Amino acid sequence: MRYIDEQAVEKIAIGAAVLGTGGGGDPYIGKLMAKEAIRKYGPVKVITVDELKDDQLVVPVSGMGAPTVTIEKIPSEQEVTTPLETLEKALGKKVDVVMPIEIGGINSLFPIIAAAKKGLPMLDADAMGRAFPEAQMVTFHLDGFEPAPVTMADEKGNAVVLYPKNGVWSERLARALTIEMGGSASVCDYSLLGRDVKTSVIPNTLSLAERIGEYLLDNEVKEQERMNSMLKELKGYRLFEGKIVDIERRLSGGFTRGMATFEGIRNDNGRTFTLYFQNEHLIAKEGDKLLCTTPDLIAVLDAETGFPITTERMKYGARVAVVAFPCHNKWRTPKGIETAGPRYFGYDFDYTSVEELQKERS
Amino acid sequence: MRYIDEQAVEKIAIGAAVLGTGGGGDPYIGKLMAKEAIRKYGPVKVITVDELKDDQLVVPVSGMGAPTVTIEKIPSEQEVTTPLETLEKALGKKVDVVMPIEIGGINSLFPIIAAAKKGLPMLDADAMGRAFPEAQMVTFHLDGFEPAPVTMADEKGNAVVLYPKNGVWSERLARALTIEMGGSASVCDYSLLGRDVKTSVIPNTLSLAERIGEYLLDNEVKEQERMNSMLKELKGYRLFEGKIVDIERRLSGGFTRGMATFEGIRNDNGRTFTLYFQNEHLIAKEGDKLLCTTPDLIAVLDAETGFPITTERMKYGARVAVVAFPCHNKWRTPKGIETAGPRYFGYDFDYTSVEELQKERS
Numbered sequence: 001m002r003y004i005d006e007q008a009v010e011k012i013a014i015g016a017a018v019l020g021t022g023g024g025g026d027p028y029i030g031k032l033m034a035k036e037a038i039r040k041y042g043p044v045k046v047i048t049v050d051e052l053k054d055d056q057l058v059v060p061v062s063g064m065g066a067p068t069v070t071i072e073k074i075p076s077e078q079e080v081t082t083p084l085e086t087l088e089k090a091l092g093k094k095v096d097v098v099m100p101i102e103i104g105g106i107n108s109l110f111p112i113i114a115a116a117k118k119g120l121p122m123l124d125a126d127a128m129g130r131a132f133p134e135a136q137m138v139t140f141h142l143d144g145f146e147p148a149p150v151t152m153a154d155e156k157g158n159a160v161v162l163y164p165k166n167g168v169w170s171e172r173l174a175r176a177l178t179i180e181m182g183g184s185a186s187v188c189d190y191s192l193l194g195r196d197v198k199t200s201v202i203p204n205t206l207s208l209a210e211r212i213g214e215y216l217l218d219n220e221v222k223e224q225e226r227m228n229s230m231l232k233e234l235k236g237y238r239l240f241e242g243k244i245v246d247i248e249r250r251l252s253g254g255f256t257r258g259m260a261t262f263e264g265i266r267n268d269n270g271r272t273f274t275l276y277f278q279n280e281h282l283i284a285k286e287g288d289k290l291l292c293t294t295p296d297l298i299a300v301l302d303a304e305t306g307f308p309i310t311t312e313r314m315k316y317g318a319r320v321a322v323v324a325f326p327c328h329n330k331w332r333t334p335k336g337i338e339t340a341g342p343r344y345f346g347y348d349f350d351y352t353s354v355e356e357l358q359k360e361r362s
Numbered sequence: 363m364r365y366i367d368e369q370a371v372e373k374i375a376i377g378a379a380v381l382g383t384g385g386g387g388d389p390y391i392g393k394l395m396a397k398e399a400i401r402k403y404g405p406v407k408v409i410t411v412d413e414l415k416d417d418q419l420v421v422p423v424s425g426m427g428a429p430t431v432t433i434e435k436i437p438s439e440q441e442v443t444t445p446l447e448t449l450e451k452a453l454g455k456k457v458d459v460v461m462p463i464e465i466g467g468i469n470s471l472f473p474i475i476a477a478a479k480k481g482l483p484m485l486d487a488d489a490m491g492r493a494f495p496e497a498q499m500v501t502f503h504l505d506g507f508e509p510a511p512v513t514m515a516d517e518k519g520n521a522v523v524l525y526p527k528n529g530v531w532s533e534r535l536a537r538a539l540t541i542e543m544g545g546s547a548s549v550c551d552y553s554l555l556g557r558d559v560k561t562s563v564i565p566n567t568l569s570l571a572e573r574i575g576e577y578l579l580d581n582e583v584k585e586q587e588r589m590n591s592m593l594k595e596l597k598g599y600r601l602f603e604g605k606i607v608d609i610e611r612r613l614s615g616g617f618t619r620g621m622a623t624f625e626g627i628r629n630d631n632g633r634t635f636t637l638y639f640q641n642e643h644l645i646a647k648e649g650d651k652l653l654c655t656t657p658d659l660i661a662v663l664d665a666e667t668g669f670p671i672t673t674e675r676m677k678y679g680a681r682v683a684v685v686a687f688p689c690h691n692k693w694r695t696p697k698g699i700e701t702a703g704p705r706y707f708g709y710d711f712d713y714t715s716v717e718e719l720q721k722e723r724s
Contacts, residue, residue, distance in 0.1 A: 086525070090452070158531050161523040163448070169520050172542050180538035 003043040004112055004122065009034045011213025016108035017308035018212050018230065019205070021297045023256075023280030024105025024131030025063050026310055029074055034109045037077065037116035044112055045121040047097065049203040054195035057093055058123060059084060060101035061111040064135065064152075064174060065184030065254065075155060075186060080113045082153035083188040090149050090161045091191070099123035099197070101138060101190070103205040104131020104280070105310065110186065122206070127190065129202040129328040130297050133255055133279035135174055136167030137340045139330050140190040143200040147189040150174060154181035179254040202328050208233075216306050227306040227321065236325040237358050239284050239291045240268045241303055244318045249311070255279050260314055262322070265303070275300070275322065277311045282345055284322060291361070292324040293347070295331035295340040296354040299323050324354045365405040366474055366484065371396045373575025378470035379670035380574050380592065381567070383659045385618075385642030386467025386493030387425050388672055391436055396471040399439065399478035406474055407483040409459065411565040416557035419455055420485060421446060422463035423473040426497065426514075426536060427546030427616065437517060437548060442475045444515035445550040452511050452523045453553070461485035461559070463500060463552070465567040466493020466642070467672065472548065484568070489552065491564040491690040492659050495617055495641040497536055498529030499702045501692050502552040505562040509551040512536060516543035541616040564690050570595075578668050589668040589683065598687040599720050601646050601653045602630045603665055606680045611673070617641050622676055624684070627665070637662070637684065639673045644707055646684060653723070654686040655709070657693035657702040658716040661685050686716045 004012070013031040016024065038044065052058065061084060063075060084095055095118070098111045103126040115122040127138035135147070147170040150162040160177060164170035170189060178185040192200075215229040231238070242262030249258035257278050264271035273291070276283040281298035284291040292298050300309045303319040314320075330336055332353065338344065341351040366374070375393040378386065400406065414420065423446060425437060446457055457480070460473045465488040477484040489500035497509070509532040512524040522539060526532035532551060540547040554562075577591040593600070604624030611620035619640050626633035635653070638645040643660035646653040654660050662671045665681040676682075692698055694715065700706065703713040 090523070156531070157527040158535060159525040160535065161452070161525075163521040163523075165519040169518070173520060173522065173539060176538045176542035177535060180534050 003045055004038070005043045006035045006038055008210055009038065009109065009112065011210045011217060012108055012206065013213065014216050014307065015209030015212030016103055016105055017310060018299050018301070019129070019209055019297065020104025020131040020308070020310065021280045021299055022277055022309070022311040023133060024102055024107045025065075026312065027105045027109060030106035030109030033075070033077070034112040034116070037113040041116040041119065044115045046124050046206065047121045048124050049198055049201060052097065052123065052194040052198055054193065056096035056194040057191060058097045058099055058194055058197045059087060059095045059188050059191045060099050060127065061114040062101040062107045062187050063110050063184060064178045064187045075184065077113065077117060079153050079155045079186045080110055081117050082159055083151040083186050084114055084118065086151040086153065086159045086161060087149065087188045087191060090151065095120060097121050097123050097194075099201070100126045100206065102126055102128040102131045103209055104128070107131065108206065108209055123197070123201070124206040125201040125203045126205045127201055129205055131280050132340055135171035135187070135189060138190060139200045139202060140192065141167040142330055142333065142335050142339060145190060145192060145196060145200065149191070150187065150189040152177055152185050152187050154185050156181070175254045183251070183254065202330070223304060223306055227301065230306070231323060234325040236323050237354060239298070239322045239324050240264060240271070240273050240286065241266050241319070241321045242268060242273050244314055244316055244320065247314055247316060256312060258311070262320070265319060273322070278345060279311065281311065283342065283347060284324065290349065290352065290357060292354045292357060293342045293351060294345065295327040295336060295351070297325040297327060299325070326354055365407055366400070367405045368397045368400055370572055371400065371471065371474065373572045373579060374470055374568065375575065376578050376669065377571030377574030378465055378467055379672060380661050380663070381491070381571055381659065382466025382493040382670070382672065383642045383661055384639055384671075384673040385495060386464055386469045387427075388674065389467045389471060392468035392471030395437070395439070395442075396474040396478070399475040403478040403481065406477045408486050408568065409483045410486050411560055411563060414459065414485065414556040414560055416555065418458035418556040419553060420459045420461055420556055420559045421449060421457045421550050421553045422461050422489065423476040424463040424469045424549050425472050425546060426540045426549045437546065439475065439479060441515050441517045441548045442472055443479050444521055445513040445548050446476055446480065448513040448515065448521045448523060449511065449550045449553060452513065457482060459483050459485050459556075461563070462488045462568065464488055464490040464493045465571055466490070469493065470568065470571055485559070485563070486568040487563040487565045488567045489563055491567055493642050494702055497533040497549070497551060500552060501562045501564060502554065503529040504692055504695065504697050504701060507552060507554060507558060507562065511553070512549065512551040514539055514547050514549050516547050518543070537616045545613070545616065564692070585666060585668055589663065592668070593685060596687040598685050599716060601660070601684045601686050602626060602633070602635050602648065603628050603681070603683045604630060604635050606676055606678055606682065609676055609678060618674055620673070624682070627681060635684070640707060641673065643673065645704065645709060646686065652711065652714065652719060654716045654719060655704045655713060656707065657689040657698060657713070659687040659689060661687070688716055
């Protein structure tokens with residue numbers, strides 16, 4: 001993968017919706033914006049972590065907010081690049097490379113728009129290996145890097161530079177501003193030099209997203225085979241197949257929170273399953289039995305096509321396959337689990353890996 | 363008034379509590395901090411608007427938040443000067459003069475602390491001629507000046523630079539951050555050059571506050587005479603004397619909002635009065651009859667000593683004299699009334715000056 005063209009955007013959008021575990025912002029809007037940016041400014045050059053130079057300034061560009069809002073409050077091109085420009089002004093330095101802070105949903109596509117417009121290369125890596133709802137849930141935070149200066153912008157023309165005390169305060173202040181800005185905003189945080197970025201990011205996740213998109217869009221093979229190729233690539237599991245019989249979603253604290261209940265179909269007939277989410281899917285259960293928990297990945301796919309369905313697009317009656325993948329090992333360290341494990345989100349149980357949970361189950 | 367020493371701080375604190383119309387932050391904490399700063403760094407030089415040079419950078423330093431919080435979450439010296447330093451960094455320019463954004467309460471004292479610590483002169487003027495609860499309620503806003511860059515800090519070590527679209531967005535974003543920071547924060551906004559400041563501020567309000575303090579602290583004369591001297595100086599009126607029989611206060615949207623009910627005492631025996639406030643006193647009524655409304659000033663004084671009582675220090679059973687003063691003419695323009703008149707605060711009636719209301723009454 002050397003350049004991102006319009007076709008690559010199509011694939012990345014699909015793959016990132018899988019890795020986004022239901023969140024990361026609706027990729028549909030991002031896809032349209034990224035394709036438009038590539039038409040206007042040309043394809044985006046991609047560089048690998050190995051190609052990164054030690055003194056290059058690498059800047060993650062992302063959208064913050066509740067996905068429920070993003071699908072109605074569409075970001076402007078200006079909104080995506082203003083944090084980058086505000087950052088350059090604050091640092092008195094030019095940005096060399098942009099990267100996605102998370103590979104999930106719209107946030108895999110935001111940096112493509114910024115890179116295209118600014119004529120900058122994009123790094124094939126991210127700082128989550130998935131999507132997470134909060135700003136400090138990044139490998140940079142796990143590795144002790146600080147987010148400041150954090151820059152933000154909205155579509156109304158407001159811009160901000162934050163010098164938060166640490167990653168958690170960055171999340172708190174940026175979230176408060178995002179809510180005030182109308183529920184969504186664009187952000188640059190954890191701008192680091194190449195030498196630091198190399199030690200901390202999860203490499204090749206942009207090409208991984210593209211590859212997943214390739215599997216799921218492959219018209220030459222049957223739907224179930226497409227899904228199987230993806231599961232194999234991600235070392236994943238089918239948790240269950242079901243029909244959505246209840247869905248509860250509310251906007252709270254700047255997040256889309258809620259739960260979905262499923263009646264099993266096909267092999268899972270007669271069984272009941274539940275998913276809990278905060279922007280992203282966090283927990284999958286059958287009755288009281290845990291099937292998978294954050295930081296491992298949970299994705300909801302259309303039962304027929306294998307196409308991913310984001311939390312805000314889940315609808316009563318939809319027939320879905322719910323799958324799970326192991327997270328990157330960085331999330332399985334004590335700091336990783338403290339930062340994004342079930343207890344952080346208020347659940348009263350410890351993390352158990354999806355591999356172990358599946359072994360118990362079979 | 364050429365220098366502010368510890369004695370001057372005592373007087374300013376009293377006078378500013380009167381002009382603060384119940385708000386502007388509790389001056390007690392600010393007084394202790396300002397006196398401590400003067401002991402540590404020496405008296406603060408005061409300059410008049412006439413002495414201001416056209417190219418001097420004048421920076422208002424203030425505290426934002428609910429007074430209810432400030433009396434418990436005491437600001438640090440560092441918190442008061444960090445916005446100034448963050449501003450210098452953002453502008454790449456040194457600050458020449460500090461000034462109070464409002465003459466009310468703690469915000470008349472915050473800039474004294476900053477000026478002492480930084481060895482800068484302080485301007486004898488402010489941008490309200492009183493205290494108001496919201497950041498855009500300043501003469502700078504009435505005169506079309508923009509607040510950006512707005513800098514903020516808290517006691518935890520967080521700092522922020524805002525580039526808000528306009529004065530109203532400055533208030534919204536800064537208020538959201540203040541709430542997240544724990545209910546109070548320090549702010550620099552509307553940093554302007556001397557040539558602009560001259561055209562917009564209300565001059566000599568710092569010496570006015572000191573003079574009021576002088577009257578009320580004058581042990582040579584009787585209490586009622588002290589109050590009369592102050593009323594004469596401010597062209598004010600006694601609205602009523604009463605005992606607080608009910609007080610309702612709540613923290614909402616980052617403000618202390620509420621109302622107080624009074625049973626008349628002395629000449630007002632048998633009558634009932636009400637005050638409505640949002641940090642500052644906004645409306646005084648007898649039954650349905652309006653006695654005084656924002657932007658004119660309402661102050662609650664101890665019935666015996668004439669000492670001002672802030673909204674958060676009002677207590678059941680307290681015997682008080684409630685007085686009112688005409689606001690500066692800038693607040694009586696259409697833009698002034700639109701910005702800080704009763705309708706802005708959600709009251710369904712037009713502004714009538716306290717002079718007219720008093721004429722009707724007598």
